[in-house]
Amino acid sequence: MHAQSIEYETVAENATPDVSPVLYVLPSPSVDDPPAEPVRADASAPLLRPDDLGVTRGDGIFETINAVGGRPQALEAHLARLQRSAAMLELPAPALDMWRRAVQHAVAAHPPVPELLLKLVMTRGVEGSGRCSGWVVAFPNSDFSRERAEGIAVLTLDRGYPADVMTTAPWLLQGAKTLSYALNMAALRHVRALGADDAVFVSSDGQVLEGPNSTIVAKLGHRFVTPPNDLGILAGTSQARLFEWAQRRGMSAAYDRLTVDDLHRADTLWVCSSGRQAVPVRSLDGVPRTWDADLHAAALAHLLTA
Incomplete structure (x- = not known):
């Protein structure tokens, strides 16, 4: 284990290259639409x-994919999650072939950058139209090298729901990746005002859930959890790739309930x-943490492969 003895300032996102986004609009985002190829559009023009109910109600879904070396990571897992989110919102099923093509077109059209983010968005469309809106936009990822090397400060926040909310109140859409992100952004603003970098939600009955836009993984001995x-949390795509890597190295990986005490002893x-x-998390609720720097470096190197 390698202790981190330096006190760090709150981490800010570093500047990205000045490269214009690439936008592809999907005339046929759902299987209910007549098939039509994605069309490149001006990313600086009104869209x-x-x-549109995505604007007025936040009624829609999205995915964010990182592309390294021109290759989208976990593309099929992201498309499957887009499909699950659509089903939970009772949206028409996404036309996955069209979304796949739009992603591939956007990656090919964008100038080479170390890491490219692709945001896939599907809304319920104009109110009363019965047609969904959909697009894929590609832009350079932020430089997260400092956070990846030095870690971040995290605070736990009460989600206000019990752990079984997904079954007792399915209309809350826990586990769907929706455009209704106002609460998630409010949580991030709250913890950053307190000097931290990120949050992890905890259910009202003490179960660790997820971050506002992240998945939590704890290494407890030789077990990744x-x-x-x-x-009622999202299936993590980066977390799934981390689990696959850990299992190939002879460690176990499990989906299991965690408490805040478990996080502290990880x-x-x-x-x-x-x-x-x-x-890595360098402090949790103000308590400094250590991490295995060699293990983290190896895991990160795997995650950053194409």
């Missing part, structure tokens, strides 16, 4: 009508997301 999806604690991949 949505003001009465993340909370199960039946707690050998290494990661926050995983498509953009950051995996960043």
